[in-house]
Amino acid sequence: MADVSDREQRILGIIETARAKRARFRDDRITMSHGAGGKATQSLVEGLFVPAFDSPALGVLGDAGLVDIDGVRLALTTDAFVVRPLRFPGGSIGELAVNGTVNDLAVSGARPLAISVSVVLEEGLDAETLREEVDAMATAATRAGVNIVAGDTKVVERGKADGMYVCTTGVGRVDDRAQLAPDALRPGDRILVSGSIGEHGTAIMLARGELGLEAPIESDTRALWPAVDVLFDAAGEELRCLRDATRGGVASVLNELARASGVAMLVSERDVPVRSEVAGAAELLGIDPMYVANEGTFVAIVAPEAAQRALAALRAVPGCECAQDIGECKGQPPGMVLVDTAFGGRRVMDQLAGDPLPRIC
């Protein structure tokens, strides 16, 4: 029997070596999977963009890049918004474009200062729709405390865009209290989420009207700096890392952080806040809310001694009342995210290969 288990060990070793290698981009064409935030996206980013641009700030793979100018630490981020439909319960593309970018700054530990807005408009777009989205951007910027200081406009032929696309770029000043790094996680650290999960992605799926389902679910889009601000006050240097749980959901964020820090994570499914409407829709569609996008919910990793303080501070922030401690970082097995299911079993919560596709069986 000894050589049998030797062979098994050897094969597991080969797989581990293959998995630890940097993702390579080897596809012939771009498919929708490359935009889904899972393994295919990772191969594109880590296998093509990062090596080609070869910049240390980019290589960190944070939500924003950090730039040091004469001792002032700035965070810079950019994001494109192609959501369909343009308006959905709880928000719209304009509001999303502002909040998405200021949130990437916030979870990088930076107070948002200013953003730029570029719009790609489709020939034939209704002017009233555009006016509404411009208003939505202005309102969201005011609410987030940032100025819109630059912009660009392009128009493309009918059929070349879904009404409008919006790109925003933001700059923020890294807060002196921020000591965040994706590789700073240690065994024992607690995993917090800032609110109930899966609402944005579910609201969008239902708003498309293809499923014939109706439920009162609204996008959670909101600016996160106020929540990040109180977390710094509550946990200071004991706050290890923050991540905006957008595309790919909380599960993808946890996998990225576990890999970056070489720790394991153990999540208690029972403690994950999911509204019953979201749970019901996900149940019908055969999709796990842990993989569904959020637009106003982040993951915070906090040293154990600061976890209670951080959670109490978060819950006092409007929109974060449902914040929860959902699990713990562990030593073994490094890079893996495990879940204790509400039923009582334990399983692996892996990265997505592509879009979460509904199952037939």
Place this chain on the structure above:
Amino acid sequence: MRYVDEFRDPELGRALAGEILATVEPGRHYKLMEVCGGHTHSIYKYGVDDLLPANVELVHGPGCPVCVIPMGRVDDGIALAHEAGVIFTCFGDMMRVPGSHGTLLEAKAQGADVRMVYSPLDALRIAKANPEREVVFFAIGFETTAPSTALTLKRARAEGVANFSCMCNHVTIVPPLRALLDSPDLRLDGFIGPGHVATVVGARPFRFIPADYGRPLVIAGFEPLDLLQAIHMILRQLADGRCEVENQYTRVVPDEGNPRALAVMAEVFALRPHFEWRGLGFISQSALRLSDAYADLDAEQRFGVPGVRVADPKACQCGEVLKGVIKPWECKVFGTACTPDHAIGTCMVSPEGACAAYYNYGRFAREREVV
């Protein structure tokens, strides 16, 4: 969630796990196969296997309808999708299954009009909305989904939707089970029977398993408590020296199945003489085609597909993995030619297949005590 949480009660789960532990003989190793991909999914989702004693092993069976579609059929589907004017429709999880030159998702990226639908009726709706286009529905699944395809074809006929057709890949559950059971090296002690399929076909078609092959089968539902109870019922049979078909899923599955669904299927479909299964090879009378009465709605006849058979690489040992003869890592191509990114056999195609699970989580299984 009402009517759902009741079947996921952790207290009852622990109690059942205790009863299972009390039923097994220490020192005896039990291999049970869950036939249906839906069961495999539930087992992973809830961590059901984690609640079982170490000597009760679950083997994931051939019942994932997307994973068993061979490369040649995917290639045929892609060829159809590339036909001028065709809108090609299929279920979402079919889109990532590899043919010999890529997936339907990649065909879509190359310009084919491939659309995901949630029901064959959605495909019919697309056909009615696009009368100038040909709409093909790529039908897959066991007896569970075949009635809905049949009803859609009947409606297409009744409403005279001339631009709708169906590429039929429906398969039946009994022949692959018989093929597995016929192999002399089978190492399975019992079966968790497919609850959804049984809703349609009833319990009777499974009686040959205890009668001819001496293995118990318990038809099970898809909630974690259903699965634990079914496993307990199988182990109980083994302990009592009984061997029969039992029905755990009585709240849904009648013994005689659904006669109306069976009648519709008999009208719209006919048995194919043989059909190729990914990783299992050709199995006779294991799949359905459209009956002669519905031949005009058969996409394979309307368009003529290449029909080129793409052989699974010879080294692929999915059959042995499914029979429980070898472990995934003992397969010659495991982890080298066959990986989740470039899957060859059915066990690697599905993320819940035995090989994919072992590839991704084997290390976890080895180290789980450490956590």
